Amino acid sequence: xxxxxxxxxxxxxxxxxxxxxxxxxxxxxxxxxxxxxxxxxxxxxxxxxxxxxxxxxxxxxxxxxxxxxxxxxxxxxxxxxxxxxxxxxxxxxxxxxxxxxxxxxxxxxxx
Amino acid sequence: xxxxxxxxxxxxxxxxxxxxxxxxxxxxxxxxxxxxxxxxxxxxxxxxxxxxxxxxxxxxxxxxxxxxxxxxxxxxxxxxxxxxxxxxxxxxxxxxxxxxxxxxxxxxxxxxxxx
Numbered sequence: 001x002x003x004x005x006x007x008x009x010x011x012x013x014x015x016x017x018x019x020x021x022x023x024x025x026x027x028x029x030x031x032x033x034x035x036x037x038x039x040x041x042x043x044x045x046x047x048x049x050x051x052x053x054x055x056x057x058x059x060x061x062x063x064x065x066x067x068x069x070x071x072x073x074x075x076x077x078x079x080x081x082x083x084x085x086x087x088x089x090x091x092x093x094x095x096x097x098x099x100x101x102x103x104x105x106x107x108x109x110x111x
Numbered sequence: 112x113x114x115x116x117x118x119x120x121x122x123x124x125x126x127x128x129x130x131x132x133x134x135x136x137x138x139x140x141x142x143x144x145x146x147x148x149x150x151x152x153x154x155x156x157x158x159x160x161x162x163x164x165x166x167x168x169x170x171x172x173x174x175x176x177x178x179x180x181x182x183x184x185x186x187x188x189x190x191x192x193x194x195x196x197x198x199x200x201x202x203x204x205x206x207x208x209x210x211x212x213x214x215x216x217x218x219x220x221x222x223x224x225x226x
Contacts (some may be wrong), residue, residue: 031211046216049213
């Protein structure tokens with residue numbers, strides 16, 4: 001059974017810092033891994049999707065890496081801004097097309 | 112394109128009642144997945160529908176059931192509500208043609224409170 005752990009659970013940083021959010025998963029038989037952002041009480045917004053054959057994906061100030069064999073992914077946020085404050089969720093997708101989510105990292109970027 | 116829409120936005124029910132939540136997928140999508148998100152937790156997969164049939168199911172009791180209509184929209188039904196069913200219910204849509212290479216698109220969710 002796939003289990004996903006995200007560390008840290010919460011993070012508070014001053015504006016401008018570079019951040020690394022960590023995600024680990026127990027079953028390496030995944031098709032892809034996705035990172036989502038969730039604002040309080042809202043739905044999920046997809047940030048990045050990494051195929052199992054890829055090592056990383058970039059979108060603007062965001063970069064996500066994937067090491068499938070070791071069951072790890074990281075989300076790197078460059079030059080953080082207050083608007084980045086949200087919960088970040090990682091979710092590997094298994095062969096039955098299910099997303100298995102971690103509990104997320106709650107990020108607060110202070111002005 | 113309106114994206115994924117869900118109704119209602121909020122719902123308050125009492126224990127033992129039944130509830131129906133609705134989801135309209137993004138245009139061009141044929142697959143709908145439902146997730147339950149308890150406060151402070153990540154979403155948990157409930158089930159997935161395509162071609163009007165339940166295809167995958169997570170670890171949820173039979174009180175949770177669903178339906179998909181010919182226009183790909185979907186309903187989630189929960190019977191005999193328990194306090195623990197209070198959560199944000201999220202619907203996600205996708206296309207089976209690109210199911211492993213494209214993301215699932217999530218709706219804004221329905222907040223269910225059971226008193």
